[in-house]
Amino acid sequence: MPDTGPDTGLAARRAALDHLRGVMMDHRMMSHQPAPQGLSPHDAARAQRLALTVMRHMGRIDAVLRPYLTRRPTLAVQNLLRLGAAELLVDGSEPHGVVASLVEIAKRHPRWSRASGMVNAVLRKLDAEGRETWAKTPPQALPIWLRKPMHKAYGVDAVAAIEAAHERPVPLDITPKPGVTIDGAELLPTGSFRLAQAQVTALPGYDTGDWWVQDAAAALPAKLLGDVAGQRVLDLCAAPGGKTMQLAAAGADVTALDLSASRMKRVEENLSRTQLKATLVTADALTYQADPFDAILLDAPCSATGTIRRHPDLPFVKTSQEVESLTRLQMQMIDHAMTLLKPGGRLVYCTCSLLPNEGEHQVKAALKRHADLTILPIDPVSLGGDAHWASAEGGLRLRPDFWADRGGMDGFYMALLKRG
Known part of the structure; x- marks a missing residue:
């Protein structure tokens, strides 16, 4: 079914949910998943960014959502809530559009439609109350199999610093040919140039x-x-x-x-x-x-x-x-x-x-x-x-x-x- 307005974001959000399912249920890296069909380049990029944002902050997102859930929903509905939380709390997106779009996705899905009311209520409460809790919640924790040897090698404080680093925006690093400089980029002491994230193919050079x-x-x-x-x-x-x-x-x-x-x-x-x-x-x-x-x-x-x-x-x-x-x-x-x-x-x-x-x-x-x-x-x-x-x-x-x-x-x- 086509999107219902000029900027409802249904297509990108559906594709983001597909990415999350591929990772969480099929255990497939996003880079190994098939490209979403029928999406514009803009929506495909948005879907990928949304899914990555959810996974980058999932520990915090789940902690903030927990008080609003009387019982744990299915993974699919949980991902729907996680996506809404990421847009509201991380991206700072306009609340009405986020909530309306995700509720619409739930209503249109035969297995999620009964959860649409809960999705609406939880996301509205999260928008009204969740930001203070979000600010106090620790970053996404690494899995135990990774955390344990890292604690031994680097210490608890260093691992906490690494986990915090995983949540921060990732810059774009560039290696130049000898003698080449990149206008507007920071020259790092090691010789690389660093920019904020940008469309690579549009950059000069x-x-x-x-x-x-x-x-x-x-x-x-x-x-x-x-x-x-x-x-x-x-x-x-x-x-x-x-x-x-x-x-x-x-x-x-x-x-x-x-x-x-x-x-x-x-x-x-x-x-x-x-x-x-x-x-x-x-x-x-x-x-x-x-x-x-x-x-x-x-x-x-x-x-x-x-x-x-x-x-x-x-x-x-x-x-x-x-x-x-x-x-x-x-x-x-x-x-x-x-x-x-x-x-x-x-x-x-x-x-x-x-x-x-x-x-x-x-x-x-x-x-x-x-x-x-x-x-x-x-x-x-x-x-x-x-x-x-x-x-x-x-x-x-x-x-x-x-x-x-x-x-x-x-x-x-x-x-x-x-x-x-």
Whole structure:
């Protein structure tokens, strides 16, 4: 049924509810869900933003809703209420339009129609009374399987700071080609440029390939390799290609490898837009064979828990069992990368994970397995970072609560290793 007015938002809100169902019931990341059908680009973007807002604040939303519910509704109706709460309490949307639209969605659905009166009453009370409670409610808590090892590694206060960082707006970070500046953007000490969120393709320099989007933390691993001009460098697990482009722009002879043909297509598109060159290989990183490389960058598959601020759906989909299998894969990838590295060559190992098992512990174990492998301690200050980024074994540990006054960063671990 078509929307009933010029700006009722029914289509976008329905699509947002579909996204929430896909994550909460089907355990599918939003990036893996099919695109909503029949929506304008504006409504599709709005639906995604609404769903992500709900998941970014779900713990607080549920806490604020709880006093207004005599019994727990079905998940579908609960998501309807969560969506309304997000728009009222987070976005500050006009209350009448939010309530009327969500009540209309409930009325039109055969299984939700009996709950439409309750939806109307709860959201109106929430609008009248909920903001004071909202201000006093703690941020969305991480799941226990993630919180427990992080408490052990970083402490209770640090985890609380990370959870608070996950709720804040996420800026847009850009990696420029050498010599390129981005007008109107903040130049970060590490060399990235930072903007408020914007439509990427409309920004100056996008069409001419002067830069690419890359979180400031993710831009650091390639810099650990130093001067790579003229060197043969292997970028393992390269998609979507940010680090490949960094290495190519620095003058390296880059081989970019990834298992996924569709993801390698994105690398090819990014290289074409930026007019940079690399040899692209679609293959399994564990079986790939080639002449030894001067340097290897291994951005290993991981839990991606360092990216929750940008992907708040992740805690609802990932499990501790998945992390266990990933740590085994990371170990195997490090071991195979050693066979592709020249004596004296450098290996950067990195993951966008907050879990030490995927970072510090993985490197410590690799040093024990390989007698000819040493770690080259990293000075974070020389990279434009802060001294406390350094981890005990010589790597870098970055967290979302770092640079809080600048907008934070993704959680990352990285280490620079040398063979022989």
